[in-house]
Amino acid sequence: MSSPLYNLDAANMFVGDDDPGESLYTILKSVKFFGLEEATKDHLGGGAVTNIKLGMRAYTLSPIAFTLEGLAPNVQKRIMPVGAQRIKYTIRGNVRDIRSHDDIPLRCVVEGRMTKAEISEFERDKGVSSSYEINEMLFYHLHLGAEEKFYFDYWAGPNGLRIDGVPVLQGMARNLGLA
Secondary structure (H helix, E strand, O other), rough: OOOOOOEEEEEEEEOOOOOOHOOOOOOEEEEEEEEEEEEEEEEEHHHHHHHHEEEEEEEEOOOOOEEOOOOHHHHHHOOOHHOOOOOEEEEEEEEEEEEOEEEEEEEEEEEEEEEEEOOOOOOOOOOOEEEEEEEEEEEEEEEEEEEEEEEEEEEHHHHEEEOEEEEHHHHHHHHOOOO
Protein backbone atom coordinates (compact mmCIF):
# COMPACT_ATOMS: atom_id res chain seq x y z
CA MET A 1 0.00 0.00 0.00
CA SER A 2 1.27 3.49 -0.78
CA SER A 3 2.18 6.09 1.82
CA PRO A 4 -0.68 8.18 3.18
CA LEU A 5 -1.20 11.63 1.69
CA TYR A 6 -1.79 14.27 4.33
CA ASN A 7 -2.73 17.87 3.60
CA LEU A 8 -2.67 20.67 6.16
CA ASP A 9 -5.75 22.58 5.02
CA ALA A 10 -6.33 24.98 7.93
CA ALA A 11 -4.21 26.48 10.69
CA ASN A 12 -4.59 28.61 13.78
CA MET A 13 -2.04 30.16 16.08
CA PHE A 14 -2.12 31.39 19.65
CA VAL A 15 0.41 33.60 21.36
CA GLY A 16 0.48 31.82 24.69
CA ASP A 17 -1.65 28.80 25.49
CA ASP A 18 -4.58 28.00 23.24
CA ASP A 19 -6.99 30.48 24.82
CA PRO A 20 -9.74 31.17 22.25
CA GLY A 21 -9.47 34.88 23.08
CA GLU A 22 -5.88 34.87 21.76
CA SER A 23 -6.68 33.11 18.47
CA LEU A 24 -5.07 34.51 15.31
CA TYR A 25 -6.98 32.38 12.77
CA THR A 26 -8.69 35.32 11.06
CA ILE A 27 -5.37 37.11 10.34
CA LEU A 28 -2.89 34.21 10.00
CA LYS A 29 -1.53 34.25 6.44
CA SER A 30 1.29 31.72 6.81
CA VAL A 31 3.28 29.77 9.36
CA LYS A 32 6.57 27.96 8.78
CA PHE A 33 7.29 25.15 11.20
CA PHE A 34 10.81 24.44 12.43
CA GLY A 35 13.49 22.83 10.34
CA LEU A 36 15.97 20.38 11.83
CA GLU A 37 19.49 20.05 10.49
CA GLU A 38 22.30 17.88 11.77
CA ALA A 39 25.72 19.52 11.99
CA THR A 40 28.33 17.86 9.80
CA LYS A 41 32.08 18.02 9.40
CA ASP A 42 34.23 17.15 6.43
CA HIS A 43 36.48 14.12 6.77
CA LEU A 44 39.19 12.99 4.38
CA GLY A 45 41.19 10.02 5.55
CA GLY A 46 44.90 9.81 4.68
CA GLY A 47 44.38 7.11 2.06
CA ALA A 48 40.76 7.91 1.14
CA VAL A 49 39.84 8.66 -2.46
CA THR A 50 37.07 11.09 -1.50
CA ASN A 51 35.95 13.14 1.44
CA ILE A 52 32.74 12.46 3.32
CA LYS A 53 30.53 14.51 5.57
CA LEU A 54 30.23 13.01 9.04
CA GLY A 55 27.05 13.63 11.00
CA MET A 56 27.99 15.02 14.41
CA ARG A 57 24.70 14.24 16.21
CA ALA A 58 24.31 17.91 17.11
CA TYR A 59 21.31 19.68 15.66
CA THR A 60 20.19 23.14 14.68
CA LEU A 61 16.55 24.18 14.83
CA SER A 62 15.59 26.85 12.33
CA PRO A 63 13.21 29.51 13.63
CA ILE A 64 9.45 29.35 13.42
CA ALA A 65 8.20 32.14 11.18
CA PHE A 66 4.68 33.42 10.70
CA THR A 67 2.95 36.23 8.84
CA LEU A 68 -0.22 38.01 9.86
CA GLU A 69 -2.51 40.16 7.74
CA GLY A 70 -2.32 43.86 8.61
CA LEU A 71 -0.94 45.31 11.81
CA ALA A 72 -1.06 43.15 14.92
CA PRO A 73 -0.16 45.32 17.93
CA ASN A 74 -1.13 42.60 20.44
CA VAL A 75 1.43 40.28 18.85
CA GLN A 76 4.08 42.84 17.97
CA LYS A 77 4.51 43.91 21.59
CA ARG A 78 5.79 40.39 22.38
CA ILE A 79 9.15 41.12 20.73
CA MET A 80 10.50 42.89 23.80
CA PRO A 81 9.00 41.20 26.85
CA VAL A 82 10.18 42.39 30.23
CA GLY A 83 13.18 40.34 31.30
CA ALA A 84 13.51 38.79 27.81
CA GLN A 85 11.13 36.00 28.82
CA ARG A 86 10.34 33.07 26.60
CA ILE A 87 6.64 32.44 26.11
CA LYS A 88 4.53 29.65 24.67
CA TYR A 89 3.23 29.72 21.14
CA THR A 90 0.62 27.16 20.14
CA ILE A 91 -0.13 26.21 16.55
CA ARG A 92 -3.15 24.08 15.78
CA GLY A 93 -4.11 22.72 12.42
CA ASN A 94 -6.44 20.45 10.56
CA VAL A 95 -4.69 17.75 8.55
CA ARG A 96 -6.80 15.85 6.06
CA ASP A 97 -5.98 12.27 5.13
CA ILE A 98 -6.75 12.42 1.42
CA ARG A 99 -7.40 8.68 1.09
CA SER A 100 -9.69 8.16 4.10
CA HIS A 101 -11.14 11.71 4.25
CA ASP A 102 -10.37 11.80 7.97
CA ASP A 103 -9.60 15.10 9.68
CA ILE A 104 -6.60 14.73 11.99
CA PRO A 105 -5.69 17.35 14.60
CA LEU A 106 -2.21 18.84 14.53
CA ARG A 107 -0.88 20.55 17.66
CA CYS A 108 2.49 22.21 18.04
CA VAL A 109 3.65 23.91 21.24
CA VAL A 110 6.90 25.85 21.29
CA GLU A 111 8.50 27.87 24.04
CA GLY A 112 10.73 30.59 22.69
CA ARG A 113 11.38 34.28 22.23
CA MET A 114 10.09 36.44 19.44
CA THR A 115 13.27 37.90 17.99
CA LYS A 116 11.94 39.55 14.86
CA ALA A 117 8.88 41.65 14.07
CA GLU A 118 8.65 43.38 10.73
CA ILE A 119 5.89 45.29 9.00
CA SER A 120 5.87 44.98 5.22
CA GLU A 121 6.00 47.81 2.77
CA PHE A 122 2.63 49.48 2.26
CA GLU A 123 1.06 49.13 -1.17
CA ARG A 124 -2.21 50.87 -1.92
CA ASP A 125 -3.95 47.82 -3.36
CA LYS A 126 -2.43 45.30 -0.91
CA GLY A 127 -2.14 47.04 2.47
CA VAL A 128 0.47 45.66 4.86
CA SER A 129 1.27 42.43 6.62
CA SER A 130 3.50 41.74 9.60
CA SER A 131 6.10 38.99 9.83
CA TYR A 132 7.58 37.42 12.97
CA GLU A 133 10.26 34.92 13.98
CA ILE A 134 10.56 32.79 17.10
CA ASN A 135 14.06 31.74 18.18
CA GLU A 136 15.69 30.64 21.43
CA MET A 137 13.39 27.63 21.34
CA LEU A 138 14.06 25.47 24.38
CA PHE A 139 10.93 23.33 24.10
CA TYR A 140 9.13 22.08 20.98
CA HIS A 141 6.40 19.46 20.83
CA LEU A 142 4.52 18.36 17.68
CA HIS A 143 1.59 15.93 17.68
CA LEU A 144 -0.34 14.59 14.70
CA GLY A 145 -3.51 13.11 16.15
CA ALA A 146 -2.50 11.11 19.22
CA GLU A 147 1.01 10.46 17.85
CA GLU A 148 4.03 12.35 19.06
CA LYS A 149 5.92 13.26 15.88
CA PHE A 150 8.66 15.43 17.33
CA TYR A 151 9.77 16.33 20.85
CA PHE A 152 12.64 18.58 21.87
CA ASP A 153 13.53 19.72 25.38
CA TYR A 154 16.86 21.53 25.56
CA TRP A 155 17.29 21.01 29.30
CA ALA A 156 16.96 17.23 29.02
CA GLY A 157 20.16 16.95 26.95
CA PRO A 158 20.37 13.79 24.80
CA ASN A 159 17.16 12.49 26.43
CA GLY A 160 15.30 15.53 25.11
CA LEU A 161 15.11 14.61 21.42
CA ARG A 162 12.48 12.17 20.18
CA ILE A 163 11.21 11.57 16.67
CA ASP A 164 8.03 9.50 16.33
CA GLY A 165 8.29 8.83 20.08
CA VAL A 166 11.75 7.23 19.76
CA PRO A 167 14.64 8.78 21.72
CA VAL A 168 17.13 9.53 18.93
CA LEU A 169 20.17 9.81 21.20
CA GLN A 170 19.30 7.13 23.75
CA GLY A 171 22.69 5.39 23.49
CA MET A 172 24.54 8.66 23.97
CA ALA A 173 22.41 9.52 27.00
CA ARG A 174 23.14 6.11 28.52
CA ASN A 175 26.89 6.40 27.85
CA LEU A 176 26.95 9.84 29.48
CA GLY A 177 25.21 8.46 32.58
CA LEU A 178 21.99 10.40 31.87
CA ALA A 179 19.61 7.50 31.22
